[in-house]
Amino acid sequence: MDQLNIMRAEVAREHGITLYAQYNEQRAAHFLKLDLSTVRRNRRAGRVPYVQYGNGGVRFLGVMLCDYILFGADAVRLWGGETPDEGQAADAAE
Template sequence: MDELDTMREGVAKEYGFALYRRYSEKQAAHLLGIDLTTLKRWRRAGKTPYVNLGPRKKQYLGTHIADMMIKGADWHEA
């Protein structure tokens, strides 16, 4: 297990979410401690991955949430 995986597990345990569960956009924003509109803006700008389940339903894996917590909004550039 590499360092990033260890950090992801620690963050998930600390904040009480599962790494391989999908979370709604509202739940993800709550876990991240940001406004829902901020998360939507990040998604639309391509700053975060998401699971597209149709035109009106977007979800996030726990690993996506952990990565954003660890690396911030620019997690994809690190």
């Protein structure tokens, strides 16, 4: 786990991300170098970790953004989720 934290810290430093700050979708899109609509689509599809915030709002912790930069859609596994492909495979097996 120490290696993961080292990698997160390095990515955060390179991208100007504060690991435990909360960011809205627009700032997340900026850090991820993606269009805002792409971030929203990926979040709704379960491809990017996020925190539910208030009345339907969402926030991204800096550490979540770093995980997405490092691991792409697999980052959701670090946060207790499953990648969309895993969810579809489980549904097909039932």
